[in-house]
Amino acid sequence: MCFEPRLEQHGNFEPRSYRAILANPAWRKRLDKVHTQGHRCLPKREQGRWRELDTCSSSDALLMNVFCYPGMLRQQSVRVLLGLEGQVAKPAFGYMPCVPLANGRVDRTEVDLRLGSLLAEAKLTEGDFQSVRKPAMLAYRDFLEIFDPEELPQTESDFRSYQLLRNVLAAYASESSFCLLTDARRPDLISDWFAVMKCVKPIGLRTACKILTWQELASALPGKLQVFLAAKYGIQG
Numbered sequence: 001m002c003f004e005p006r007l008e009q010h011g012n013f014e015p016r017s018y019r020a021i022l023a024n025p026a027w028r029k030r031l032d033k034v035h036t037q038g039h040r041c042l043p044k045r046e047q048g049r050w051r052e053l054d055t056c057s058s059s060d061a062l063l064m065n066v067f068c069y070p071g072m073l074r075q076q077s078v079r080v081l082l083g084l085e086g087q088v089a090k091p092a093f094g095y096m097p098c099v100p101l102a103n104g105r106v107d108r109t110e111v112d113l114r115l116g117s118l119l120a121e122a123k124l125t126e127g128d129f130q131s132v133r134k135p136a137m138l139a140y141r142d143f144l145e146i147f148d149p150e151e152l153p154q155t156e157s158d159f160r161s162y163q164l165l166r167n168v169l170a171a172y173a174s175e176s177s178f179c180l181l182t183d184a185r186r187p188d189l190i191s192d193w194f195a196v197m198k199c200v201k202p203i204g205l206r207t208a209c210k211i212l213t214w215q216e217l218a219s220a221l222p223g224k225l226q227v228f229l230a231a232k233y234g235i236q237g
Contacts (some may be wrong), residue, residue, distance in 0.1 A: 001056040005031075012054060012061050014228040017068040027068060030060070030093045059124035060093070062233060063113055063181070066217070067091045069225050073115075077220035081212060082118060083177055089116035097170040100141040107140070111170055119174070121167050123182040123189055124214075124233075131155070132162035140169055151199045153192070164196045168209060177208040183235070184213040 003011035010018050021027045033052045053061040068091065072078060079085055095114035098106040113120040123129075137143055137159045146169060153160040164180070171178035182189045193211050200206040218229050219237025229235040 002050055002054045003056070004054065010054075012056060012058070014065050014069060014225060016070055016224070017065045020068045020070055021064060024068075027064065027091075027093065030064065033060070033094075056232075057125040059122040059126065060112065062124055062214070063120075063122040064093060065228070066214075066221065066225065067093075067113065067115070069222065072221060072225065075220060075222065078217070081217060081220055082115065082179065083210070084116055084118060087116035089118070091115055095119070097174050099166065099170050099173050101139050102141045103139070107166070109166055111167060114176075117176045118179060119167060119171050119176050120179045120181055121163060123180070123186070126189075129161040129163040129189070129192055131158040131160050132165075133158055137162070137165060140166075142169055142172055146172055146200060146202065146205065148199045148201060153195045161192050161196050164193065168196070168200060168205070171208065172202075172205055177210070179209075180211045181217065182211065182213060184215045 008019065008022065009015065013021070021031065031051060031053055034049055052058055053064070055061070066072065073084075073089060073091075079087075079089075092114040093112065095111045096108045097111055097114075097119070098108060100106055111119050112122045134154070134157060143149070143165075147165065149159075152165075159165060167178055170176070180193055182193070184190075190211065197206060197209060200209065214229070214233070214235045215237055217237075218226055218235050221229070221237070226237060
C-alpha cells in the first residue's frame with residue numbers, strides 16, 4: 001500500500017512529524033527518494049513517480065515518524081535508551097560515513113540515521129540484512145581486525161548480514177556507537193544480529209553496539225506518537 005502526499009498531509013506520516021519534516025530542508029529532501037521498484041510493482045501515478053517513503057512498509061518512513069516528532073529527543077527516557085545522555089543530537093537521515101578500504105579509498109554507503117555519536121539502522125519488513133561476496137567484504141581495511149571471519153554467518157561464496165557488517169565497520173571508523181532498530185515480531189532479524197555480534201573481536205566495540213526494538217522504544221515515546229504507531233504499525237510499548 002502506498003500513500004500520495006496531499007498538500008500539508010501524508011497518510012504515511014504522523015501529522016506533527018510530517019509538518020516538522022516539511023519545515024526542515026534536509027529532512028524534506030529525504031521524501032524525494034525514488035522507489036526503485038515502483039515502476040514495476042505499483043500502479044502508475046497521475047503525476048510524478050512513487051517515492052520510497054510513500055510505502056506503508058518503509059522502515060525509513062517509520063524512522064522519520066519517530067525521530068522527527070517534535071520534542072521526541074527531549075524525552076530523558078528516550079535518550080537513556082539510545083545512549084545519548086549529555087549529547088546534542090540532531091537527526092541526520094541517510095548519513096554517508098567514510099568506511100576505509102584496504103586500497104586507501106573509502107566506502108560511502110548510506111547509514112539510515114546519525115544521532116550525535118550514534119549510528120542506527122532501521123528495519124521493519126525487510127527480508128534480511130543482504131549478502132555480499134567474500135572478496136568485497138575482505139576489501140574493507142578493518143574487516144579482519146574487527147571480525148572473526150570463520151565464525152561469521154556465511155555460505156561458500158558470500159558473507160551474510162552485509163548491512164550489519166558494514167555498519168559495525170562504520171561505527172568503528174568514526175568512533176561511534178551503533179544501534180539496530182527492529183521489530184520484536186522479527187526474531188529472525190534479532191537472531192541474525194546476535195550471530196554477527198558474537199564475532200566482533202574488540203570488546204569495546206561490541207559493547208558499543210546495541211539492539212533496540214521499536215516496541216521498547218515506543219514505551220518511552222510521547223503518548224500521541226504511541227497511539228499513531230499502534231494504529232498504523234501495530235507497534236505497542
